[in-house]
Amino acid sequence: MPLVTFGKGDVKALFDQGNQLYQKANYKGALAAYQQVLSSGYQSAALYFNMGNASFKTDDIPSAIWYYEKAHKLSPGDDDINFNIRFANLKTADRIDEAPEFFLTKWWHNFILMFSLSTLSVLSIAFILLGFLLLTGYLFTSSVTLKKASFYTSMGLFVLGLITILMGNRQAAYFDSHKQAIIFSGSVTVKSTPATAAKTLFLLHAGTKVDVMETNAGHVKIKLANGSEGWISAGDVKEI
16 A cells, blocks of 8 residues: 555665665665655665665764664564664764663563564464464364364464464554654753753753653653653654
8 A cells, every 4th residue: 555656666666776876875866765765655674774774874873873763663673773773873972871671571572572563464364374274174184183283283373373463462562652762953952841941951962862751832851761851842853
């Protein structure tokens, strides 16, 4: 459905054109081609990843991190995306230590983010269909050995299908509940309340990722990985 507006052939041609321009070190031209693909309604982890790479090459670090984070949401288990996020963050001015996470919570997050949501969807359907297929074999075969094998294998596939459905559900809920944004302004003053005259708490710089807690009259309450909170102007950030 996302390809209806532009057509699959046009999208692929533009994407290939962007790749060719990138290989020729024409990073701005590559970004323009990728942006046309994005404007057509098509999005993918590969598209955002390439846009992040092109932005990084033009020294637009906030945009690079934003595109990498968009790619991460579509493919959270991709090692290349995660590496580039860490590498791009080294180019930012702010060094924020993350608050320690309980090991079970960390394990659970790693587990549900192991595969992309689209991959989990395909796996869940495949497991359940194969389970039904083997169950059909169990009903119609006369061999006791085959009956046992098909029955227990089908039950195992049903369990795997339910696990992948659970993983997909929890991954979607995780990203829905973790609204994040990237600082795009060069220097941002974080205030204690959503008011220009409020007390200044600390400064943030372009490229820093923040959690979005709430909005109020053109201001956004943010939270950093180390637990620090405050208010900034909504125009200083771009939600992922």
